[in-house]
Amino acid sequence: MPSPAHIRSTVATIIDQPDDLRxxxxxxxxxxxxxxxxxxxxxxxxxxTVGELIDTVGLSQPLVSWHISRLxxxxxxxxxxxxxxxxxxxxxxxxxxxxxxxRILLGMPAGPAQRVEAH
Numbered sequence: 001m002p003s004p005a006h007i008r009s010t011v012a013t014i015i016d017q018p019d020d021l022r023x024x025x026x027x028x029x030x031x032x033x034x035x036x037x038x039x040x041x042x043x044x045x046x047x048x049t050v051g052e053l054i055d056t057v058g059l060s061q062p063l064v065s066w067h068i069s070r071l072x073x074x075x076x077x078x079x080x081x082x083x084x085x086x087x088x089x090x091x092x093x094x095x096x097x098x099x100x101x102x103r104i105l106l107g108m109p110a111g112p113a114q115r116v117e118a119h
Contacts, residue, residue: 021105023101024102024105027076027098029074030071035063035067036067039067039071040076042057043077044090048087049085049086050086053068065086068086068088075094076090076094077089078090
């Protein structure tokens with residue numbers, strides 16, 4: 001028997017959600033996991049191979065690859081393969097872009113920096 005939380009989650013995904021808000025949800029859900037946050041923190045230092053990320057988070061290769069795929073789906077990480085190595089890096093300016101898009105989608109007023117630029 002599914003738990004009440006699982007039922008609520010399933011119902012929430014069935015209800016028609018605006019695409020723009022779904023995009024924000026995917027981004028935030030990707031960052032709602034400690035292991036993915038640890039990967040992001042490592043990648044904030046610069047590009048890293050999957051092997052280096054395995055050493056950083058202490059998880060198996062399949063789990064690290066799965067976490068990377070979630071971060072890629074959310075637009076946080078880019079990967080490239082060179083031979084047998086997969087290199088990962090944060091998408092340039094991803095957090096600034098998401099913060100601005102989120103501010104607009106949620107109808108939040110411009111911050112002090114944006115108000116000054118508008119004049």
